[in-house]
Amino acid sequence: MDHVNHTRTQSFLLAGFTTTGTLRPLAFLGTLCIYLLTLAGNLFIIVLVRADSGLSTPMYFFISVLSFLELWYVSTTAPTLLHTLLHGRSPISSAVSVCFVQLYIFHSLGMTECFLLGVMALDRYLAICRPLHYHTLMSRQVRLWLAGASWAAGFSAALVPAGLTATLPFCLKEVAHYFCDLAPLMRLACVDTSWHNWVHGAVIGVAAGCNFVLILGLYRGILRVVLKLPSAASRAKASSTCSSHITVVALFYASAFTVYVGSPRSHPEGTDKHIALVYALLTPFLNPVIYTLRNKEVKEAMKRVSVRIRAILKEP
Template sequence: MDALNRTWTLSFLLAGFTAPRTLRPLAFLGTLCIYILTLAGNLFIIVLVRADAALSTPMYFFLSVLSFLELWYVSTTVPTLLHTWLHGRSPIPAAACFIQLYVFHSLGMTECYLLGVMALDRYLAICRPLHYHALMSRKVRLWLAGATWGAGFSAALVPAGLTASLPFCWKEVAHYFCDLAPLMRLACVDTGWHARVHGAVIGVATGCNFVLILGLYGGILRAVLKLPSAASRAKAFSTCSSHMTVVALFYASAFTVYVGPPESRSKGTDSHIALVYALLTPFLNPIIYTLRNKEVKEAIRRVTQKIRAMLEGP
C-alpha cells in the first residue's frame, strides 16, 4: 500500500520527441493545424449527418458516432504533445497520467468495437437487404452504439488498473503521452505477468473484432460477387471502401504497438507509431468518408444550397 501511495504522489516526465529547438515551433504549428482540422472535420461529419435527411440511415448514424469518438480520442493526447513541443520534457502528475492512460485505451477499444459494428451494418445492408431496416432499427442502433462505449470503458479498466498499481523507480516516460509500454518500462518489478494480461485483454478486444470484421467482409464479398451486373457490384463495394480503409489504418498501427512484448520494440518506436493511430487516423477519417463517398458529396451540395438560400432570403 505504501508503494502504491508513493506511486500516486509522484510525477512523471513526458519525454516527447527529440528535435532541435529551432524546429519545435514549426512542429507545434503543424500539429496544431492538424488538430484543429481534425476537430473541424469530425464536427462537420456530425453536423452534416444531422442536417441532411438523406443521411439519416444506420450507416451514417454509426459514422457520426465514430466522428464523436474521434473528437475525444484525439483530444486525449494532442494537448500533451503540443505542450512537449513548446516546453520539451513536461511533468505530469501520476493521477493525471493514469487517467489519460485509462481514457485513451477506453476510447481506443471503443473504436475497435465500433468498427466491428459498422462492418456488421454493411453486412446486413448488402446480405440481408429486405430485413435491413428492421434489424437496424433506431432502438437497435442506439443499443449497439451504447454497448461499444460500455464494453470499451469496461475492458480498459484491467490494463489501466494493473499499470497504476505498479511501483515505479524511474520518472521519464519515453513517449508524448502516458501509454502502457513506456510506463511498464519504468517499473521496479518484473512486468512479464502484467504484459501477458494486457496482451490478453487488448488482444481479445482488437483480435476478436478484427476476425469478426474479416468474416463479415468475407460474407459481403460472396454476396457482391453474386450480383448480376458490374454496376451493382461497384456500388456495393463503394459503400464499404471507406470503412475498409479506416479499418486497415487503425488495426495496422494498433497491432504493431500492442501485439508482442514491450521489450521487443525500441523506446522511440511507440511514440512514432502512435502518431498514426492517435493523430493521423482521426485526421484522415473525415477526408476518407467525404472524398470517397458520393452520398456525402451530394449531402454537402444540398446543405450548401439550403444555407445559400437562407442567406439570400426570399
C-alpha cells in the same frame, strides 16, 4: 527487481520528441494544424449527418458516432503532444494519478473504436447481404443499443490494463513517449511486469482480435454476395460503400497491433511514440477525408445543406 531499495516517483516526465532549432516551431504548427483540421472535419460530419435527412441511414449514424469518438480520442493526446513540442520534456502533473486517467481514457476510446468498427462492418454486411430486412434489423433502437454497447464494452475493458498499471510501483520517472501509454509506463516499474504484460495482452488482444476476426468474417460474406451480383455497376456500388471502412480498419489495426502485440520490452524504447502518431493523430485526421472525399451521397448532402443555408441568408 526489488522495489524496496528504490524511491517511488511522485510524478512522471514526458520525454516527447527531441526537436531543436527551427524544427520545433514547425513541428508544433504542423501538429496544431492537423489537430484543428481533425476537430473541424469530424465536427463537420456530425453536423452534416444531423442536418440532412438524406444521411439519416444506419451507416451514416455509425460514421457520426465514430466522428464523435475521434474528437475525444485525438483530444486525449494531441494537447499533450503540442505541449511537449513547445516546451520539450515536460512533467505531466504533480500527481501521478493524472497520468493513469489519461492512460485509461485513451485505451477506453481505443477499444471503443475497435468495437465500433466491428459494428460498422455488421451494418455493411446486413445492408448488402440482407437488403430486404436491413432497415428492420438495423432499426433506430438497435443502432442506439449497438453504439451504446460499443462504448460500454470499451470503457469496461480498459479498466483492467489501466487499473493493473496504476497499482505498480514506479522507480523511474521519464516516460519515453508524448503521453502516458502502457508500454513506456511498464518499462519504469520497479518490479517484474511479466504477469501484467500477459494480462494486458490478453485483454487488449481479445477485444481487438475478436473484433478484427469478426470484421474479416463479415467481409468474407460480403465478398461472396458482391461477386454474385449481376452487373458491374451493382458490384461497384456495393464495394464503394465498404472501401472507406476497410481503409480505416487497415490504418487503425496495422498501427495498433504493431505497438500492443507482444511484450512492451520487445520494441525499442522510443519507437512506440512514432507509431502512435498514426493511430492517435493521423487516423482521426484521415477519417473525415476517407468518408467524404469520394462519397457522392455526402457531396449531394453538402449541396442540399448549402442551398438551404443560402435560402435562409436571403430571407428578409
